[in-house]
Amino acid sequence: MGTNVVTPFKHADHDHEHCVDDALNRAERQCRDNGVRLTAIRRRVLELIWRRHEPMKAYDLLDMLRSERRSAAPPTVYRALDFLLEEGLVHRIESLNAFVGCGDPKQPHVGQFLICQHCNAVAELNDGDVYRVLSNKAAELGFQVNSQTIEINGICPACRQATQAADSLESPPNGG
Amino acid sequence: MGTNVVTPFKHADHDHEHCVDDALNRAERQCRDNGVRLTAIRRRVLELIWRRHEPMKAYDLLDMLRSERRSAAPPTVYRALDFLLEEGLVHRIESLNAFVGCGDPKQPHVGQFLICQHCNAVAELNDGDVYRVLSNKAAELGFQVNSQTIEINGICPACRQATQAADSLESPPNGG
DNA sequence: GCAGCCATGTTATAGTATTGCAGAGACTGA
DNA sequence: TCAGTCTCTGCAATACTATAACATGGCTGC
Structure with missing residues (x-):
């Protein structure tokens, strides 16, 4: 009867590489199932969010994205975030204006x-x-x-x- | 054992003038008790918030304030809001980036x-x-x-x- | 190929909030 | 009363967050 923890706190000793991979695999699968496209940009934004495993600001994501893709601009990252929110792959933390990965995008959350x-x-x-x-x-x-x-x-x-x-x-x- | 409603929905037929006055009187009293100053600007911002009795955006408040005080600028309204938040006289609605009056600033809320x-x-x-x-x-x-x-x-x-x-x-x- | 759709590029702008410094006003104690 | 101090306000600039609007490009199905 314990509390249902969708995404636990990141532990110092958790296998983070594995945890990022899992999240991306879940996302791939879900997008395929839903008939939507997890494009390179969308996938990359999701990966950047999971890699830090903490709430990420849109403009911090933009900076990271820009370092590898000259054309990135605010709409680039906001569109990707909109998509990811829509698919339930990330959540927005209102009190921080930031975004975190969702540990279980399938179930209603x-x-x-x-x-x-x-x-x-x-x-x-x-x-x-x-x-x-x-x-x-x-x-x-x-x-x-x-x-x-x-x-x-x-x-x-x-x-x-x-x-x-x-x-x-x-x-x-x-x-x- | 019912739910404790601090501020109910605004009813079409409620005595709004009275409701604004009450809020301002409560604020006066509380600030006096707490040894802090409810200055003209702070009082006015609080009044503007209560007068509409719905979540108010900072820049909408600023526009209203500016119409009667030429010198009003973003810091003017944000400082007033910071004060009012500090005193528990208003709350911030994170999901709206907006501010509402608190119906009972005294009790921990x-x-x-x-x-x-x-x-x-x-x-x-x-x-x-x-x-x-x-x-x-x-x-x-x-x-x-x-x-x-x-x-x-x-x-x-x-x-x-x-x-x-x-x-x-x-x-x-x-x-x- | 090409029509239609979706994703992305690009520029501009809207909306929200803070910083930093200077000046004005209010309280305190001598 | 006056100086000292503290708080509040004025003012200009800037940082941060998000969206609009239109152009371009690329995939898909025919």
């Missing part, structure tokens, strides 16, 4: 995000309880839900540990 | 919004259940919550009624 303010890592949840509670509250008020934007800011487990360790070094209870 | 895509009306909730469910899910994953951005898009009760009425006129079951 409302996009519930935990965002670390310290290291920028993002985890995506798709939790039925959260969805239901919100939907029920809305229904109580006669409101018809179309989409939900849920973005939780805070500190991820890794940064909490790191911070606590640092704190105990910097200001020991009886130190001086 | 996480900001849970129902946003009508049809008429732009916004209701603010402060629902313990929603907060708890999200906090618990985060805690399960070792995530320390700092702030929550919750924005639900959909159709408000009034627009649902209006739409249904219009639909039944436009496309009656056996009509031509």
Whole structure:
């Protein structure tokens, strides 16, 4: 009955090469199934997003893209992002004006995000309880839900540990 | 045990003059209590936001402000908004890049919004259940919550009624 | 080939937000 | 009252985010 984690926090020791490849393979497959084209640009933008494995800004993506494709301009990256959003391959984080890869583009996903303010890592949840509670509250008020934007800011487990360790070094209870 | 509605949807028949005055009085009182200054500009921006009673864009506020204060520039309105956000007198709707008045600035408010895509009306909730469910899910994953951005898009009760009425006129079951 | 469609190139512009510095105004304590 | 200090505002410039509009090119099916 645990929480459904679509995309976990990036762990320092996870096989990142593999994780990027997986995401691209999933994307290839899904686009083929849906009869849409994962063109070179679109694929590259998706790869750039997954490679950093954290929320990416459109203009940062543009800079990267430009270094390898002189003709890249804002519409280039925004069009690619629009496509990827449409296909559910990425999500937009409203509170950051940034984009993250989706770990499970196939299933319907409302996009519930935990965002670390310290290291920028993002985890995506798709939790039925959260969805239901919100939907029920809305229904109580006669409101018809179309989409939900849920973005939780805070500190991820890794940064909490790191911070606590640092704190105990910097200001020991009886130190001086 | 109902849902705690901080700011309900604006009803066509509510006493809007009174509602704006209330908001300004609350703001005056709170700023006095907190030892901060609700200057003319800040007060005016807050009033402009409440007067429309829907999410207001910074540059729309700027246009209004400029019509009565030649010197108004982007920093003028953004500084006022920063102050009002700080004091909890307004909230920022991330998904709209817009600002709404807060119906209850005193109590801690996480900001849970129902946003009508049809008429732009916004209701603010402060629902313990929603907060708890999200906090618990985060805690399960070792995530320390700092702030929550919750924005639900959909159709408000009034627009649902209006739409249904219009639909039944436009496309009656056996009509031509 | 070529007609139609989709993706991309290109230029321009719209919309959102911040920086940095200078000057004006309000509080504080002598 | 006055100087010192702090906050607020004026002002100009710029950074950042996103879209519009039209031209070009390339694939697909015939």
